[in-house]
Amino acid sequence: MKIGYPCIxxxxxxxxxxxxxxxxxxxARLIETVRRNLQCxxxxxxxxxxxxxxxxxxxxDLVPFASHPVNRCRWQKxxxxxxxxIGDIIRKNDLRISMHPxxxxxxxxxxxxxxxxxxxxxxxxxxxxxxxxxxxxxxxQIHVGGVYKEKDKSMKRFVLRYGKLSxxxxxxxxxxxxxxxxxxxxxxxxxxxTDVPVLFDAYHHEMNNEGEGTxxxxxxxxxxxxxxxxxxxIDYSQQKKGAxxxxxxxxxxxxxxxxxxxxxxxxxxxxxxxxxxxxKSALKAVRAASHDIRFYRQVQIEN
DNA sequence: CAGTGTCAAGGTGGA
DNA sequence: TCCACCTTGACACTG
Numbered sequence: 001m002k003i004g005y006p007c008i009x010x011x012x013x014x015x016x017x018x019x020x021x022x023x024x025x026x027x028a029r030l031i032e033t034v035r036r037n038l039q040c041x042x043x044x045x046x047x048x049x050x051x052x053x054x055x056x057x058x059x060x061d062l063v064p065f066a067s068h069p070v071n072r073c074r075w076q077k078x079x080x081x082x083x084x085x086i087g088d089i090i091r092k093n094d095l096r097i098s099m100h101p102x103x104x105x106x107x108x109x110x111x112x113x114x115x116x117x118x119x120x121x122x123x124x125x126x127x128x129x130x131x132x133x134x135x136x137x138x139x140x141q142i143h144v145g146g147v148y149k150e151k152d153k154s155m156k157r158f159v160l161r162y163g164k165l166s167x168x169x170x171x172x173x174x175x176x177x178x179x180x181x182x183x184x185x186x187x188x189x190x191x192x193x194t195d196v197p198v199l200f201d202a203y204h205h206e207m208n209n210e211g212e213g214t215x216x217x218x219x220x221x222x223x224x225x226x227x228x229x230x231x232x233x234i235d236y237s238q239q240k241k242g243a244x245x246x247x248x249x250x251x252x253x254x255x256x257x258x259x260x261x262x263x264x265x266x267x268x269x270x271x272x273x274x275x276x277x278x279x280k281s282a283l284k285a286v287r288a289a290s291h292d293i294r295f296y297r298q299v300q301i302e303n
Numbered sequence: 304c305a306g307t308g309t310c311a312a313g314g315t316g317g318a
Numbered sequence: 319t320c321c322a323c324c325t326t327g328a329c330a331c332t333g
Contacts, residue, residue, distance in 0.1 A: 006325090019329075020329065103325095
């Protein structure tokens with residue numbers, strides 16, 4: 001059991017997602033931005049190791065306009081050493097890594113041009129993880145996509161399109177249930193057709209489900225992760241009090257988190273906390289879960 | 304220098 | 319039919 005937070009570290013001054021406007025694009029600007037972003041990513045990784053936060057989501061903004069046609073720069077070659085250095089530290093300290101392309105990545109879009117653009121975006125994410133020389137336990141998580149008023153057809157289109165993705169993308173890709181469209185049960189159906197692992201989002205599940213209990217969800221989603229996928233990942237968040245349904249809480253409620261851990265026992269998984277104050281809540285969560293972390297570590301040693 | 308409108312990209316759902 | 323919301327900051331223009 002590893003616990004982590006996504007993309008941004010609020011305790012450090014630097015940002016690994018610096019960007020600029022596309023009209024100001026130049027190769028020099030791109031190189032300078034990526035250089036600074038990688039430097040900051042290194043600082044965040046070192047912070048995480050110091051603080052024993054062993055799960056981290058790398059921002060998709062690491063390389064601005066990475067899959068956009070305006071970007072003709074061979075940044076992969078240019079920053080080969082820097083990526084590898086960060087990857088070495090990640091591997092040496094056994095950090096778990098994920099990435100989450102945003103809502104524009106749509107494998108099942110009706111428009112084939114959007115599928116083509118989505119492939120480019122997925123290849124970019126695979127580039128980042130490959131350049132760090134991370135194995136297939138480093139994952140790229142996406143939602144199933146649009147419904148287009150025909151869910152069955154749209155799910156079939158996902159399955160078809162999934163088969164057309166490159167091997168290096170497929171070995172990292174996982175799908176996640178969302179709060180409006182594709183429930184856990186839908187994701188599990190797609191898994192039967194494709195073997196794509198299902199990442200259980202506990203918070204989205206609260207808003208979009210078929211009445212399944214949390215333990216059942218953990219059991220079913222865990223089963224979709226093969227040995228080369230690593231320990232199953234889950235997303236965890238809490239409702240922000242007084243805000244609209246679905247808003248992420250400002251800080252973690254550790255009592256509630258402990259109850260969640262109790263329910264999910266004995267399923268081991270790595271937890272991504274989608275809580276606004278990022279590493280601060282992750283640190284609290286690690287303390288709250290210390291018993292569980294020790295328990296699952298012992299189970300791993302025995303196996 | 305502070306304030307603020309806007310940013311590559313798609314889809315959904317409420318007004 | 320239009321716009322806010324995803325996640326949210328940070329860029330860059332205006333005065």
